[in-house]
Amino acid sequence: MSWKFFVSHSLPLFFLFFFYSFPLISTKHNDDPTFKTMHDFSGYPVDESSHTFTPSNSISLSVDIQALQKQIDELSTFSDTPAPSVTRILYTENDVLARRYVKNLMGLAGLSVTEDVVGNIFGRWDGYEPKLTAVATGSHIDAIPYSGKYDGVVGVLGAIEAINALKRSGFKPKRSLEIILFTSEEPTRFGISCLGSRLLAGSEALAEALKATVDGQNISFLEAARSAGYARDEDDLSRVFLKNDSYSAFVELHIEQAPILEEEGISIGVVTNIAAPASIKVDFEGNGGHAGGVLMPDRNDAGLAAAELMLAIEKHATESGSLDTVGTVGILELYPGAINSIPSKAHLEIDVRDIEESFRNAVINKIHKAAKSIAKKRKVTLSEFKIINQDPPAHSNGSVIKAVVDASDELNLTYKYMISRAYHDSLFMARIAPMGMIFIPCYKGYSHKPEEYASPQDLENGVKVLALTLAKLSLR
Ligand SMILES: [Zn+2]
DSSP states (O other), rough: OOOOHHTTHHHHHHHHEEEEEHHHOOOOOTTTTTTEHHHHSSSOOOOOOOOOTTTTTTEEEOOOHHHHHHHHHHHHSOOOOOTTTTTEESHHHHHHHHHEEEEHHHHHHEEEEOOOOTOEEEHHHHEEEETTTTTEEEEEEEEEEEEEEOOOOOHHHHHHHHHHHHHHTTTSSSSSSEEEEOOOOSOOTOOTTTTHHHTTTTTOOOHHGGOOOTTSSOBBBBHHHHHTOOOOTOOOOGOOOOOSSSSSEEEEEOOSSHHHHHHOOSSSEEEEEEEEEEEEEEEOOOOOOOOTTTTTTGGHHHHHHHHHHHHHHHHHHTTTOTTTTTTEEEEEESOOOTTTTOOOEEEEHHHEEEEEEEHHHHHHHHHHHHHHHHHHHTTOOOEEEEOOOOOEOEOHHHHHHHHHHHHHTTTTEEEEEEEEEEEOHHHHHTTTTTEEEEEEEOGGOOOTTTTTOOHHHHHHHHHHHHHHHHHHHHHH
């Protein structure tokens, strides 16, 4: 679908965007620390004879931080809950409006915009060797209920501003550069996280499962997609799959969602690994009974079995041998849920993560063994122990890490290698492309709540590092 379509249907917004998209061309300052020659950009001597794109073959990277901040603020108004919270659920009216907003910005940045049948959006800047595989960046704009305006958004609007900054500088990419807005990184509506990137990475199981997936209101995935203008007469979602060699690299800019960078006063996090969660659902069932009538020796209390399992999870995660192992029970439900009734059923949902799959899976096995022995000891039934998903963790690619580090060095920004303990679309893009991630600090590490905040300076630093990283990867 052409962005012009959206522009013609949103004229007032168009003029608003028009002013954003043509900021003043920055003048070249030789004392500017971001001043780069093309040689600096690539890290290698570049034959520029056939591609003389700026008079001086030099480049000055300037980020229009006011415009970017304004875009972040405006995008946050497409929300189902009042400011400062943001709630933007897949395929709702506000999601569709927010997507339109982003497509307009992509169009105004001169990108050619396409969408696939589930609404992954691609904005492409053709390189001067368009047959080479492209370099991609991107993130998500959906937001869980009552969250903030920076999670994901920084990696989409920041990427558009990075492209704008490169264009203003006179840079011309060799490999095409592509921005991806991933559909539904958050699992809010259909219970599936990273839905868009999982499909792009070729998940046959998901393409099949989505045909029968419904939301809490019993609206099917395909019905919801169609209401947002996608998957019109298309049931086969496997056509979303990307080929393994679609991108030569993928790099995502994101807020850290943890407090380390801020606490240590470091500008950039260079992600080396992404921990991957496994999700487990567990049910214990007992006889229940009256809280007054059944004496303690005669009980088989499903709630106490759950409590004992929670402590076992803590113990096994703590004793895994790796500091990176974490185990959490985020959901605990007791039935029938009355003060004078012994729980006849307990339902737990468990999240276990590590950057090493073997450590994580070893902990899951121990949790399973613990659940069985607790059930036996407490004479309850372990009626369910179901691993809902068990994605492998991802490792960043050495050459992408190097590009991020070189970019940070050249911009005189402090950086630190770190692990992403949260899930990102990058986890799945790593299956089909060499992957890397750039983190910027966020206030107190807050995320998924309205207090989420990244300072203009940190945003600007992140966008500059992303722009320079994309430029380097593009010239390889
Ligand atoms: Zn995110």
